Amino acid sequence: MFKILIPLIVLFLHIAPAQAQVVQTKTISLEAAKKVAAEAVKYAHRVNAPGGAIAIVDAGGALVYLERLDNTFSAAAEVSAKKANTAATFKAPSSKLETAINGGRQALITVGHTFLQGGVPIVFNGEVIGAIGVSGSASAQQDEDIANAGAKASFN
Numbered sequence: 590m591f592k593i594l595i596p597l598i599v600l601f602l603h604i605a606p607a608q609a610q611v612v613q614t615k616t617i618s619l620e621a622a623k624k625v626a627a628e629a630v631k632y633a634h635r636v637n638a639p640g641g642a643i644a645i646v647d648a649g650g651a652l653v654y655l656e657r658l659d660n661t662f663s664a665a666a667e668v669s670a671k672k673a674n675t676a677a678t679f680k681a682p683s684s685k686l687e688t689a690i691n692g693g694r695q696a697l698i699t700v701g702h703t704f705l706q707g708g709v710p711i712v713f714n715g716e717v718i719g720a721i722g723v724s725g726s727a728s729a730q731q732d733e734d735i736a737n738a739g740a741k742a743s744f745n
Contacts, residue, residue, distance in 0.1 A: 616647040617711060617719035621744050622654035625711060625721055629739030633658060638726040641735055642669040645711075647719045650674035658725075665725030672708030672732075673722030680717045683708030684733055707732030709740045 617625070622645035629643045640661030645654040650673070657666050675683045684706040690697050697704060706729040708722040721739045723732040 614648060615713065615716055615718050616649070617645065617653060617713075619653055621742075622719065624744065625719075625739045625742045626654055626656045628742040629721060629723065629735050630656065630658065632738030633726065633735050636731065636734070638731055638735060640665070641726040641732070642666040642724050643735070643739065644670040644673045644722045645719060645739075646670065646673040646677050646722070648677060648717060650677040650720070653719065661725040668703065668705070668724035669707070669722040671703035671722065672705055672724060672736075673720040674708075675702040675704065676708030676710050676720035676722065677717065678702070680710055682706075682710065682733070683722070684729075705729065707736055709733065709736040711740050711742075713744060 625645050626643050633641050640658045642655065642657040642661050642665035644652060644666070647653050652670050655666055655670065672683050675686065679686060683704055686697060686704040687706050690704050707724055708720055710717045711719045711721060721736045723736040726732050726735055
């Protein structure tokens with residue numbers, strides 16, 4: 590009996606710590622990303638934005654959905670995705686980081702992200718599940734306003 594029991598105990602001791610190290614996280618789905626983008630587009634039209642690229646990324650910063658409005662310069666798609674990636678990976682609006690750099694924290698530039706206003710985390714039940722980035726509207730402030738409108742989308 591001990592020949593069977595001891596290997597089982599050893600196996601259990603090896604499995605238990607591994608399970609304790611797993612963290613469950615939530616991330617945005619394609620369906621939810623489309624809702625976020627739709628809210629952002631609705632707001633952009635309401636404020637007569639001249640264009641804009643709207644990127645939605647998951648909690649890890651990977652692109653889930655991109656929508657580019659008519660009359661938006663092509664590089665805006667890439668910039669919006671990078672703003673969203675920055676907001677997701679730092680779990681903070683990209684404007685906060687831009688402000689830090691402008692305030693003298695220039696070493697942030699070296700970490701390889703896009704520290705431009707217009708990236709906003711998407712929060713669900715208190716957890717960052719992704720982010721939205723907007724580029725190519727009338728101004729940096731309008732980019733952020735559009736992103737904020739999208740980030741407020743309801744998932745219920």
